[in-house]
Amino acid sequence: xxxxxxxxxTEMLGPTRVDTNSLKVTGVLESYGxxxxxxxxxxxxxxxxxxxxxxxxxxxDVLITSGGxxxxxxxxxREALAQAFGLELQVDQSIIDAIEERFRxxxxxxxxxxxxxxxxxxxxxxxxxxRGTAPGFHLEIRGKHVWVFPGVPHELEWMLETFxxxxxxxxxxxxxxxxxxxxxxxxxxSGVEERLKPYYEAHRDExxxxxxxxxxxxxxxxxxxxxxxxAREQEMLSLLGHYVFGYDNDTLEAVVGRMLxxxxxxxxxxxxxxxxxxxxxxxxxxxxxxxxIGGAVCYDARVKVDVAxxxxxxxxxxxxxxxxxxxxxxxxxxxxFGATYGVGITGIAGPGGGSEAKPVGTVHxxxxxxxAHEHRKVFWGGTTRYIVRALSAQTALDMLRxxxxx
Amino acid sequence: xxxxxxxxxTEMLGPTRVDTNSLKVTGVLESYGxxxxxxxxxxxxxxxxxxxxxxxxxxxDVLITSGGxxxxxxxxxREALAQAFGLELQVDQSIIDAIEERFRxxxxxxxxxxxxxxxxxxxxxxxxxxRGTAPGFHLEIRGKHVWVFPGVPHELEWMLETFxxxxxxxxxxxxxxxxxxxxxxxxxxSGVEERLKPYYEAHRDExxxxxxxxxxxxxxxxxxxxxxxxAREQEMLSLLGHYVFGYDNDTLEAVVGRMLxxxxxxxxxxxxxxxxxxxxxxxxxxxxxxxxIGGAVCYDARVKVDVAxxxxxxxxxxxxxxxxxxxxxxxxxxxxFGATYGVGITGIAGPGGGSEAKPVGTVHxxxxxxxAHEHRKVFWGGTTRYIVRALSAQTALDMLRxxxxx
Numbered sequence: 001x002x003x004x005x006x007x008x009x010t011e012m013l014g015p016t017r018v019d020t021n022s023l024k025v026t027g028v029l030e031s032y033g034x035x036x037x038x039x040x041x042x043x044x045x046x047x048x049x050x051x052x053x054x055x056x057x058x059x060x061d062v063l064i065t066s067g068g069x070x071x072x073x074x075x076x077x078r079e080a081l082a083q084a085f086g087l088e089l090q091v092d093q094s095i096i097d098a099i100e101e102r103f104r105x106x107x108x109x110x111x112x113x114x115x116x117x118x119x120x121x122x123x124x125x126x127x128x129x130x131r132g133t134a135p136g137f138h139l140e141i142r143g144k145h146v147w148v149f150p151g152v153p154h155e156l157e158w159m160l161e162t163f164x165x166x167x168x169x170x171x172x173x174x175x176x177x178x179x180x181x182x183x184x185x186x187x188x189x190s191g192v193e194e195r196l197k198p199y200y201e202a203h204r205d206e207x208x209x210x211x212x213x214x215x216x217x218x219x220x221x222x223x224x225x226x227x228x229x230x231a232r233e234q235e236m237l238s239l240l241g242h243y244v245f246g247y248d249n250d251t252l253e254a255v256v257g258r259m260l261x262x263x264x265x266x267x268x269x270x271x272x273x274x275x276x277x278x279x280x281x282x283x284x285x286x287x288x289x290x291x292x293i294g295g296a297v298c299y300d301a302r303v304k305v306d307v308a309x310x311x312x313x314x315x316x317x318x319x320x321x322x323x324x325x326x327x328x329x330x331x332x333x334x335x336x337f338g339a340t341y342g343v344g345i346t347g348i349a350g351p352g353g354g355s356e357a358k359p360v361g362t363v364h365x366x367x368x369x370x371x372a373h374e375h376r377k378v379f380w381g382g383t384t385r386y387i388v389r390a391l392s393a394q395t396a397l398d399m400l401r402x403x404x405x406x
Numbered sequence: 407x408x409x410x411x412x413x414x415x416t417e418m419l420g421p422t423r424v425d426t427n428s429l430k431v432t433g434v435l436e437s438y439g440x441x442x443x444x445x446x447x448x449x450x451x452x453x454x455x456x457x458x459x460x461x462x463x464x465x466x467d468v469l470i471t472s473g474g475x476x477x478x479x480x481x482x483x484r485e486a487l488a489q490a491f492g493l494e495l496q497v498d499q500s501i502i503d504a505i506e507e508r509f510r511x512x513x514x515x516x517x518x519x520x521x522x523x524x525x526x527x528x529x530x531x532x533x534x535x536x537r538g539t540a541p542g543f544h545l546e547i548r549g550k551h552v553w554v555f556p557g558v559p560h561e562l563e564w565m566l567e568t569f570x571x572x573x574x575x576x577x578x579x580x581x582x583x584x585x586x587x588x589x590x591x592x593x594x595x596s597g598v599e600e601r602l603k604p605y606y607e608a609h610r611d612e613x614x615x616x617x618x619x620x621x622x623x624x625x626x627x628x629x630x631x632x633x634x635x636x637a638r639e640q641e642m643l644s645l646l647g648h649y650v651f652g653y654d655n656d657t658l659e660a661v662v663g664r665m666l667x668x669x670x671x672x673x674x675x676x677x678x679x680x681x682x683x684x685x686x687x688x689x690x691x692x693x694x695x696x697x698x699i700g701g702a703v704c705y706d707a708r709v710k711v712d713v714a715x716x717x718x719x720x721x722x723x724x725x726x727x728x729x730x731x732x733x734x735x736x737x738x739x740x741x742x743f744g745a746t747y748g749v750g751i752t753g754i755a756g757p758g759g760g761s762e763a764k765p766v767g768t769v770h771x772x773x774x775x776x777x778a779h780e781h782r783k784v785f786w787g788g789t790t791r792y793i794v795r796a797l798s799a800q801t802a803l804d805m806l807r808x809x810x811x812x
Binding site for chain 1: 416417419420421422423424425426428429430432433436441442443444445446447448449451454457458461465476477478479480508511512513514517519520536537558560585615617626675677680681682683684685686688689690692693694695698699700701702703704705706708709712713742743744756757758759791792795
């Protein structure tokens with residue numbers, strides 16, 4: 001069994017709105033092991049909508065639509081479904097009564113247009129909508145199922161839980177499907193691919209997704225069997241080792257925070273080019289005051305000297321963007337704030353400020369502990385200020401994690 | 407002329423990711439008056455992808471695809487297009503050379519898999535990708551146009567501006583439809599609605615959108631005529647006044663930065679509950695080193711005393727979350743860093759740390775200048791840590807803006 005979704009409404013074809021209802025539908029589908037094969041967003045146009053419905057139903061067992069059930073002339077979902085499947089529509093007086101009652105309770109009167117919402121499909125199932133005026137539908141068409149929901153998110157959510165989930169649990173025999181996400185830091189997407197080659201070769205036909213973002217790389221394993229997922233996870237761990245920093249909803253800042261809290265250790269930061277992004281990510285975690293002492297955003301050289309205690313001679317000799325200054329920032333802030341670890345970042349986020357010797361994208365990152373320090377020089381050329389800053393903060397967090405696991 | 411979009415990638419068919427690339431594409435289309443008739447999200451499956459491409463191209467003049475151009479076996483866009491349109495693929499050695507060079511500059515070696523990205527369509531146009539390894543394509547198929555872009559947002563954006571926008575400007579004969587966005591700070595969405603009542607009554611049937619996010623409220627005006635837009639904008643400005651801080655792509659941090667730069671003034675920050683978010687937003691702006699001296703993230707009381715120079719007696723008497731400490735942070739950091747303005751933020755972002763007297767969501771914000779200071783106590787109860795922090799940073803920036811316009 002598989003599914004597809006059509007979100008209906010011209011407003012989702014402009015530059016400002018995305019369809020998020022489909023995420024709710026997909027969440028319910030996934031927990032019963034029903035894959036989504038495609039989804040689309042269709043305009044409020046009768047001919048296009050019929051076309052879209054016919055294309056979708058030919059390629060799935062369960063079609064879910066959202067939107068287009070309102071009272072206006074733009075709301076064409078009922079008419080399109082009737083024409084696509086040769087169904088007859090008729091007025092259901094009990095729905096008119098319910099809508100009238102709803103308006104009365106709120107001290108209003110039902111506008112005449114709302115009567116459109118009382119059109120139901122002859123011989124099919126109409127779904128009551130506790131949260132709004134538009135009823136939904138469950139149509140059975142030549143052995144396939146079409147579920148028709150309103151587009152208002154909290155109405156759709158209520159109907160999903162009330163009608164769709166129980167039906168899906170029933171027809172799927174309650175089979176649950178599981179998802180496990182492995183989170184990776186310190187490797188590029190191709191670096192991950194390279195290491196996972198033996199895995200790919202061993203499991204060619206199994207579904208498996210890699211997602212890359214500046215926040216790291218995610219590996220998604222989906223299967224009916226928890227045992228299979230656990231076995232695949234072990235294979236991946238043996239290939240990726242310590243590059244895997246967490247699972248499922250873990251973020252790198254939360255993992256690092258948990259490690260610091262467990263070890264009763266603390267951290268302080270001295271950032272230049274990331275401008276507070278590292279501190280912001282660390283303190284994004286609830287309870288971070290237990291291990292984050294504070295940070296300095298050392299944009300001006302004066303602040304590097306005055307707050308982080310960098311020797312002005314070092315800056316004169318090596319420049320603000322240098323290994324020496326990154327290490328001095330990490331050591332200086334650690335000592336000044338009395339933290340277990342100090343992190344220093346200095347670099348050129350761009351677009352200005354680069355030179356031949358130190359082009360835009362050059363960043364020095366250091367993590368200092370009581371006895372030793374780690375330093376890394378990285379280069380993210382040809383990207384954007386946003387990416388240089390995001391990858392720098394990510395690398396700094398990952399270096400801190402690695403220092404703690406050494 | 408009309409358009410449709412296919413976003414390619416199984417990861418966008420799960421419950422966690424939406425396609426946002428299409429919003430960028432739609433923005434460009436809209437500015438040249440090209441309507442989007444449909445969009446869809448397709449899985450990484452060769453047969454499904456071919457099917458989807460054939461369905462889409464039959465219903466539009468310009469088809470735009472994003473994603474599926476990576477180096478892995480899941481990346482099937484090239485093969486699907488070749489099969490759907492009967493095109494031949496061949497290896498372009500110059501692309502392999504460019505990818506190798508890109509890896510070399512970063513001190514790495516090109517993984518073997520990346521060679522897949524050097525497959526190009528015989529007789530069609532290959533688009534250089536300055537920001538990544540995957541080239542894009544412009545295919546001309548029986549009088550229709552297919553534009554093929556990578557799925558990585560900042561790569562896609564660069565290619566849209568570099569290749570797609572100029573082409574569209576050319577074939578459409580110039581800009582057709584205009585969008586003007588007014589950006590508002592310091593009011594809630596219902597506060598904006600309330601003030602705009604006379605506007606709504608005067609222009610009942612005109613399309614007009616309000617979008618609300620923690621970054622502020624946007625009012626979108628869309629029309630064919632620049633004169634109409636300018637007239638509507640004036641009406642809105644007369645109702646909203648100084649609550650409008652900017653236009654179109656302006657961010658509050660960019661507007662504040664521009665004002666500081668023009669006045670040859672500087673700012674320094676001392677943040678507690680926002681944990682560096684304010685400094686991060688200020689330094690998100692390219693060139694911010696001209697007016698941002700630096701910041702302190704004063705999570706621990708020690709740092710408030712040691713770096714921002716807050717009198718420990720004030721903390722003992724009023725608590726860390728108080729008007730007195732917010733003002734002392736703003737004044738202290740201003741003096742310490744020798745800035746024109748100091749900003750202090752102290753509050754309870756939650757979920758822990760609240761009390762009856764100071765519940766979660768209580769935040770004190772202060773902006774200090776040479777002669778005077780402003781203070782505001784705000785309360786965002788019943789929201790999340792993320793929202794409390796985002797609204798606090800937004801309010802601090804807006805207070806700084808208002809101090810400069812007084």
